[in-house]
Amino acid sequence: MLLNFKQMAMKKSSLIIILVFIMSSVFGQSGESKYKEVNISSKKSTPPKLVITSDFFDNNGNKSIDAGETAKINVKVENQGIGPAEDLVLSITSDNNNFIEIDQTSLNLGTLSANSSKSSDILLTASPDLPSGTIKFTINVKEKDGFDASPASMMIPTREKAAPMLAVEDYKFTTDQGGPVKLGSPVDLSIVCKNNGDGKAENLVVKFTPPQSVFPVANSEFKFISLGIGEQKLITFSFLPNEQYTAKEIPIDIKITEKTGKYGTSQTLTVNIEDELYSSGSLITEGSDDLILRGGGDPLKGLNVADAKKEMQVGYYYALIIGVDNYHDAWKPLKNAVNDAKAIESLLKSKYKFDHFITLYDSEATRKEILRQFEWLVANVKETDNVFIYYSGHGEYKKQLNKGYWVPVDAKTTSVADYISNNDIQTFLSGIRSKHTLLIADACFAGDIFRGKTVSVPFENSEKYYAKVHNLVSRKAISSGGIEPVMDGGRDGHSVFAYYLIKALKGNTSRFFDASQLYESIKIPVINNSEQSPNFNPIKNTGDEGGQFIFIQK
Known part of the structure; x- marks a missing residue:
């Protein structure tokens, strides 16, 4: 009887051990998961709902991060739920x-009760070498x-450091006493080097290189510590063509x-043997703001190089490039x-x-x-700058409204409320103060942006032509088609239009x-090679x- 009791006790304890082992195996597989599951389920009746909003602030208010600038992103976290x-x-x-250096990449915000919010400032410091473009945070x-x-x-x-723009603003060839250029007699070339950019130029080197058998009389290389915005320097290089020089120029x-x-910048200036020149002491004098040229007759002696360079002087080139494949919904x-x-x-970028x-x-x-x-x-483009805009994506045309649209990636319906109208684009293009703006749109119905023509200068392959068309303001567009659908497929992974472009x-x-x-x-x-007809015309009302x-x- 005692033996049976012991056997029963051992069986019972074994059963308890087995049950304990089974229960611990079931509930102890992932303590962390269990902990989270319990917390979440216990708060399902009063869950929080977190919403992030952010804004950007910079020192000069130009809505961009400039090279060397300190800026900040203000982040607001709001709990719109009913629980903490x-x-x-x-x-x-x-x-x-x-x-870009971010002052704090991680912040502990603690607990946020229902219907409350917290704001934090994230400081940003830009490197002096920051290039122009965009940064995603x-x-x-x-x-x-x-x-x-x-x-x-x-x-x-982002904006790179304000850049200088160096140019030979004007020049003169002269001799000591005036008169014709002769072999064996020195000639002076005086240039005005000017900084027409938005930033200071540092460590300038101006180097003159004459042809063979023409020798520098003194220095041929001039160095300057800096040249401020709008500042200019008068530099004179003296040279002597010897008797062995045979060319006319x-x-x-x-x-x-x-x-x-x-x-x-690089430039070649030319004087001819036997050209009649002014004397060195009578041509260039320094004014309070500018270096002024003086003397009788035509001071440039018919060379016109300085004027041509001024006409073709260009500012910055900006490119806004948009491409969308991943559309959804409608x-x-x-x-x-x-x-x-x-x-x-x-x-x-490469060419x-x-x-x-x-x-x-x-x-x-x-x-x-x-x-x-x-x-x-x-806000940022200046009157000497040039803007290129390329859009590749869906386009739409509403016949009832007689209006064309771009379709952004977040368009979920076919309502115009989700689109960007060509009228809106025209408004922006008329507000951009560039010398030239070219829009290229590879989208359906892109030709709606035209509806107007102006007379253009007839093309000729000459510097005179390019100087003339550069001097006239332009707002033009090339579209892959008119008010018609265009093809997405084409050749070598590109649309037909993009392939030939x-x-x-x-x-x-x-x-x-x-x-x-x-x-x-x-x-x-x-x-x-397609069923579409490209268009090229001025953009109306811009x-x-x-x-x-x-x-x-390049």
């Missing part, structure tokens, strides 16, 4: 850590029990460089739009003079962000290549005066 949000952690990252807020806020992002334009090469190597995705836009960006790029691809190309970048161009820009061998030449290069191939946007090879 606990142990909140705010984090912020950027897609370019090489040039992403803001996250994590909550202890998993009630995290939806991430928020900001696209903030004497070309003098001038190269001006500064610290960065980006904003100098709009079908595209296949080639982003690839087209990125190919255009790469080509312009042509462009100083500032703003790119919006797929999720970045929201209605709000596109309009924000147009606003930035209105890239081919024309890539195949150009001229120093200058204007918008009218570009259009003539693509018009026939696009018509012959101030076009018949000039041309000019692509300049």
Whole structure:
């Protein structure tokens, strides 16, 4: 009997041990998951709801981060739910850590009760070497029990350090006593070197190089510590053509460089043997603001080089490039739009003079962000600058309203409330104070933006032509079609229109290549290889005066 009792006790204890083991196995597989599950389920009746809003503030109020500038992002976290949000952690990252230092990338916000908010300032410091473009900041807020806020992002334009722009503003060839240029007699070349840019030029070097058998009388290289905005220097280089010099012309090469190597200039000035010159002491005098040329007759002796250079003096080149494939809801995705836009960006960067790029691809190309970048161009572009805009994505035309539209990536319906109208685009283009603006739109119904014509200067391949069309304001557009659908598919991963556009820009061998030449290069191939007809005309009501946007090879 005692033995049976012991056996029963052992069996019973074994059963208890087995049950305890089973229960601990079931409930002890993930203590962390269990903890979170319990907390979440216990608060389902009063969950928090976190919402992030942000704003950007910079020192000079130009709505961009300038090189060397300190700015801030103000982040507001609001709990719109009915329960508290606990142990909140705010984090912020950027897609370019090489040039932007974020003072605090992570902040502990503690607990946020229902219907309350907290604001935090995130300080940003830009490197002096910050390039122009845009930087994307992403803001996250994590909550202890998993009630995290939806991430928020900001696209903030950046501006490189204000750049100088060095030029030979004027020049004179002279001799000591005046009279003709003779072999064996010295000649002076005096130039006015001016900084026409928005920033100070540092460590200037001005170098003169004469041809063989023409020798410097003294220095051929001149160095200056700096040249301020609008400041100018008078520099005189003396040279002597010896008896062995046989050519009629004497070309003098001038190269001006500064610290960065980006904003100098090169030029060749020429004087002829037997040209009648003024005496060195009678031509150039220094005024309070400018170096003034004086003397009788034509002071440039018919050479006209300085005037031509002034006419062709160009400011910055800006590019706004937009490409959207990832449409959803009412709009079908595209296949080639982003690839087209990125190919255009790469080509312009590698082959042509462009100083500032703003790119919006797929999720970045929201209605709000596109309009924000147009606003930035209105605020920052100057009257000597040039603006290139490329849009590749869906377009729409509402016949009842007689109006065309761009379709941004966040358009969810076919309502015009989700679109950007061509009228809005025209308003922005008329507000951008550039010398030249060229819009290229590869989208359905893009031709609606025209509806008007002005007379253009007939093309001729000469510097005189380019100087003339550069001097006249232009606001023009090239569209892939008129008021008609256009093709997304094409050749080599590009639309038909983009394929021939890239081919024309890539195949150009001229120093200058204007918008009218570009259009003539693509018009026939696009018509012959698709059902669409490209257009090239002034944009209505934007101030076009018949000039041309000019692509300049590097």
